[in-house]
Amino acid sequence: MAESEQTVAVGDVSRGLVAVNDYVVGITRGEYFALTRWCRHSRGDLARGSIDADGCLVCPVHGARYDVRSGRAVDGPKVPGGGLIKRMMNRHPLERRPVDVEGETLRIR
Template sequence: MDDDAKTPTPGTSVPLSALAGGAVRRVGAWTVGLSRDEPFAVDSRCRHQLADLSKGSVDADGCLVCPWHGARYDVRDGRMVQGPRGFFGYHGPSRGYRDLVKAYARFLPLRRRPTSVRGDRVSVGTDSADSADGGNS
């Protein structure tokens, strides 16, 4: 294999250093980050109000946090583990809306993509990541 075959295609990877301290970055349609030192790639749209999750962060528990209303996602399976907070969160009289957000997030988790680390870069794969290894390779 020549050196060009080992080099990630531009736009499909991000430097590991860019993911330090809970930072996440967008790579194509995917939000990429590190959760407990393991790379992940998930959909970039929050299930609540379609916020760009690549502008969020990874918290101390390894969950991806939405930048708009604080919804938290387990990146291992894409499921929302805590609903949105604040004005458009689960507070207030709009019970039907709250239930809709909860159900939507439960049955439609964030899609995942496999990732790999090559040198000092995290690459996003092209195959579906709904695999037993949690989407990381």
């Protein structure tokens, strides 16, 4: 396995978000995703967050919402100035990594 590759069991991801080193792995709308684990606002641990009804990844700290397909914030943190903070966060969207399904294993490339 190349240094940058990391794996997680499909079954673990089917039960919720999973931390894999510096990535959060999950599934929304039938698609697996792997994104940078640390919220662009104040480094909240997105692996402790949730997926909302719109399929967005929600930060557990101040509620910023991310589009898992782009890594961009669709809503900023629920703090004063959240709109401005969102624009700053989107200067550096969460990194998205490809996820390969290999049987019962997901491989983050």
